[in-house]
Amino acid sequence: MARNKRLQDREEKREEIMASARALFLQEGYEATSMNRLAIAAGVAPNTIYWYFKDKDELLVAILNAELTERLNEYLLQPKQDPTERLLWVVDQFQLANRLVSTVHARLQVSPEINSWHERFHLLVESMLKLELQQAGILDDRIETFVKIAVFTVEGLLAHQLPESEKRAICAALVTPIRN
Numbered sequence: 297m298a299r300n301k302r303l304q305d306r307e308e309k310r311e312e313i314m315a316s317a318r319a320l321f322l323q324e325g326y327e328a329t330s331m332n333r334l335a336i337a338a339g340v341a342p343n344t345i346y347w348y349f350k351d352k353d354e355l356l357v358a359i360l361n362a363e364l365t366e367r368l369n370e371y372l373l374q375p376k377q378d379p380t381e382r383l384l385w386v387v388d389q390f391q392l393a394n395r396l397v398s399t400v401h402a403r404l405q406v407s408p409e410i411n412s413w414h415e416r417f418h419l420l421v422e423s424m425l426k427l428e429l430q431q432a433g434i435l436d437d438r439i440e441t442f443v444k445i446a447v448f449t450v451e452g453l454l455a456h457q458l459p460e461s462e463k464r465a466i467c468a469a470l471v472t473p474i475r476n
Contacts, residue, residue, distance in 0.1 A: 310348045310358075313338045318359045318396075326356065326399040353407045356399065360413060363393055364420075379432065379471035383446070384464060387453050394454055422447065446470060 316338040320329040331352060335342040349355040367389050374385060390397055403410040422443050429439050449470050453463055 306348075309340075313340065313345055313348055314355065314359050314362060317355050318363075321356070321359070321399065322393065322395050325395060326352070326403075353403070353409045356396075356403075357409055357413050360396065360400070360417075363396065364417065379428075380464065380468045382428075383450075383467040383471060387450055387463065387467065390450065390454050397454055418447070 313334070317329070317334050320334060320337055324333075329352075331345055332342050334355075335345055338345070345355070349358065370389075371386070374382065400410055400414055404414055405411075425443050425446055426439050429442055430436070434442055449466065453466065458466070
């Protein structure tokens with residue numbers, strides 16, 4: 297029997313499914329994207345997705361991990377620049393994937409897998425921020441407070457779309473204590 301599709305590496309197919317899911321989750325939203333719709337977009341049979349992911353939450357976590365890895369690599373390659381610019385870059389990256397961020401927060405109470413990922417994400421981000429603050433000379437007794445303020449500020453900026461000038465002013469005000 298002739299084959300009309302080339303044999304495809306498992307990881308390559310997994311990446312294709314993730315790319316299709318990411319696009320749909322960002323365009324249409326997580327809840328609006330059915331597994332059937334995803335299968336059509338990925339060019340596979342609906343049950344094929346379950347060979348790669350146990351459910352939609354596991355697929356979302358795989359996408360989040362891929363996004364996080366890519367963004368962390370980009371962040372680490374950023375030149376050491378003004379703290380305001382670095383914070384704005386982080387906010388802009390989150391805004392690019394704002395629908396994914398919203399989905400994570402919406403699913404925290406219903407998905408142990410998403411909740412676990414979210415907790416690990418915050419530990420990583422807060423640890424990185426803490427290190428940057430230590431390098432900026434913030435005293436240890438003030439770092440935890442600055443970390444919480446930064447996290448709340450970034451989450452607030454994501455929830456409230458502001459003009460670039462206001463976003464810049466907020467980020468500058470947030471990092472002003474770092475400079476003193």
